[in-house]
Amino acid sequence: MTNLDLARLFQRLATMLEIDGANPFRVRAYREAARVVESQAEPIEALAGEPKRLEELPGIGKDLAQKIRDVVATGSTALYDEMKAKVPEEIVALTELQGLGPKRVKTLMERLQIHSRQDLEAAGKTGRLRELPGFGEVLEQKILKALAATREASGRRLLAEVWAVAHGLAEHVAKTRGVQQVEIAGSFRRRRETVGDLDLLAAGGDPEAVMKAFTTHPEVADILGLGDTKSSVRLASGLQVDLRLIPPESFGAALLYFTGSKQHNIQLRRIAIEKGMSLSEYGLARGAKQVAGRTEEEVYRALGMSWVPPELREARDEIERAIEGRLPSLVDLSDLRADLHMHSDRTDGRESLETMVRAAKARGHGYCAITEHSKALPMLKGFDEARVRRSVDEVAAVRQRVPGIRVLHGLEVDILADGALDLDDDTLALLDWVVISLHTRLGQPGPEITARVLRALAHPRVSVMGHPTARMIGGREPAAFDMERALEEAAARGVLMEINAQPDRLDLNDINARMAHTKGVKMVISTDAHSVAQLDNQRYGVFVARRAGLEKGDIANTLPYEQFMEALRRARPGGASAGGARGATTTAAKETPAAARARGKAARGKAARGAKARPARRKSR
Ligand SMILES: [Zn+2]
Ligand SMILES: [Zn+2]
Structure with a gap:
């Protein structure tokens, strides 16, 4: 637990x-x-x-x-x-x-x-x-x-809510003698935002022993059905879980079938028929003869295509791409080198700035950004101009105390009702990383909030838009601005878009992240952590990116620190972070792009030397 x-x-x-x-x-x-x-x-x-x-x-x-x-x-x-x-x-x-x-x-x-x-x-x-x-x-x-x-969401749970218990159950069953394989199928395996029931599949082992292990797991509250090939239970949390015991020679076909989506499977069955075969949960067959079924790879190969990662199985264009060998190589959690949205107890977070930075470092990150709220949120102790100036020294002190990780001095600046930013330009110039977010007046009508977002994105100091639509899964609808126009503006201005990894935000969602990609917008995956524990939520943001078909190169915080800063400078000459994390205090608001580039070069030299002096660090995730 x-x-x-x-x-x-x-x-x-x-x-x-x-x-x-x-x-x-x-x-x-x-x-x-x-x-x-x-x-x-x-x-x-x-x-x-x-x-x-x-x-x-x-x-x-x-x-x-x-x-x-x-x-x-x-x-x-x-x-x-x-x-x-x-x-x-x-x-x-x-x-x-x-x-x-x-x-x-x-x-x-x-x-x-x-x-x-x-x-x-x-x-x-x-x-x-x-x-x-x-x-x-x-x-x-x-x-x-x-x-x-x-x-729509009622009856379904956030993926993050069932993550631990699903893996706990699978591991419990996997420990039974003779069991060769256990998988959690269904929308869980496709990493959808929410899941209904859980579907576990197992192969090998004595049926009675496997089912006993499953139904006696400590989380099980009721046994709804008990059989040799299928059992169903309800957990104390109310979640229903089914376990199916599959013959090893059919495991791949069953996994494919129970992973879905239904539409993806319908397309596969149609292709099987075109090739004179039939596909079911038992296998791919030509007449009475089984052609494939032991593994998913085997089935896809026999259908003339490469294996499709479960996150992509939504009947969008993945089958076409699998046939043509053009599937993306999806970004992975281990590709991320930074968390660029974190709060501390200086505003509404739970832990100190130093604790958060140490925790980010412990998770293998090479750099991170601390991003407190701005003064439009006074109940959260949002920073005003004077508080940001004091923060410059606080961040500098933490950089001294926690070597081995670069700390960007950032802020999550509120987008005011008219699209102006919550802090003046001189104050924004003190920052390495400016996240802009909608937190208030989310119910503005479409044209009004579109104009508001476009105006905010056009501000030269903006680095990234945080949790862009401000939706809460199961709680709040997305803001009604025109996402396509916002993404076009972001692309034109070199502003990044965030995939916020809070399990009930996941914002951008997969559809919007895919649209961002087609518009040429780069993204970052950040946790918006308000506590150390929440830093582990980054995986849920990665799942969104994977469902959107994104690769490592589409996500800016997969870059090493120096390259990330260089990319920021190129995208936003004269904007925030133009001076690099350590030179930010000297950045002038009206600096020309050329001057910024010149200074950027000097900062890069310093940064590169710093990098060499630091010992190599291992990823701990
Ligand atoms: Zn926020
Ligand atoms: Zn935040």
Whole structure:
């Protein structure tokens, strides 16, 4: 169980207690525990095994420590089980809707006997929500909108939410004697943003032993079906998982079939028929004779094409390209050398600047950017001009204290309602890396927000646009600006686009990232981490890029530091980072491109010498 899983469980527990009307101090204690658990760099599982270590954590007393140990050992604790029986899953899910929280959900239950999304929608549509104390008409509309926006995603979970448990189950089954292969198929394998049920496939081993291993996994809450070739379970989290035991000679064909997409498989079957064969989950056959089926590669080859990475199997153009041998060589997590969107406790992050930089280094990065919020977000302690000036020295100090990683002094600057940036040009000139983001007034109509975005992209100091559409999966629709025009503007200006790797953002998404690529826009994959643990989310951004068919060369933060800075300078002469991370304080706002290039050359010389002096570092991922 990861720290994030544990933190989620305690958050959930706090939510259930709050809905149940528990003492606010008690609720707060559990929320605080969740926060502490999530922000620990060390695995809590390990700490739980050592006497007294948990009790040393801030805010974790004897009672909480015991509950953490229970959860680590058994996946739950008595109080959690008790609360789960009292506050059903559907009720807890309501607290995640925009505009609602535990307190309001409690009111809904007590005053209107609302226990489900359907109840809530019916009450909203008949105008009964607005009558409740503290609700009103605006909130009623907001809730109805949130219900509509989340309808598609409901019943599905974020890929990141099931990542650990899916791998845990697969490894558990793989340990059974005789099992040769286990794969997690379905949309999970295609790395879609959300997944419904999980489909596991295994080959080899004694059926009874394999199914027993599967159905006795500690996360399993109910066994829905038990057979020799297929079993189904429901996990404590509500997720349904099927395991199929496949004969080894059919494993590739079955994996292909259960990975999908359906449309991809339909196209493959059509090609099989054209070649006088038939393709099913059992294999590729000519009449009664099996032609291929043991591996996916074998099946694709027999159909006259190269193996298609699962992320591309969406019936776009991958089959045509596989036949012509033109499939992209997809970018990989190990290709990334930097994380260029991180927050620290100077604004709304959880850890210090130095801790974040050390953690980025520990993940094998050669450079990183620290990007706090700007003053348009005062509740997050966003930086004003004076605070940015102080930050210059803070970043310089961290560079001294943490050698072996380059630190770009960046900022996530708000795009104001009219498209102006939240900080003046002299202040922006102090920065190596300017991320611009939409956080407010996201509901502006299309033409208005398009003009706003285009104006912001045209600012010469901008390096990259962060989480461009500002959508939240299952929570908030993307902003309505014209993406195609924005991408054309970004391409013309040499502005990068971010693939934000937060599991509920994934923004750009695969479709937009693909469009960006065709428009000639380069991208970066960054985590937008607000804690050390979130630095590990970068893989979800990589999955988006892979689904978009992107290669290493399409992603700017696969470049080594010096080349990355050089590319930035070329793309944005006179813009942010023109002076390199260490020379940024001398960059003048109105410098000519030529002067910037000249100074860039000097900075490059320095950088190159610095690089030689540093020992080679190994990637740790
Ligand atoms: Zn942001
Ligand atoms: Zn951010």
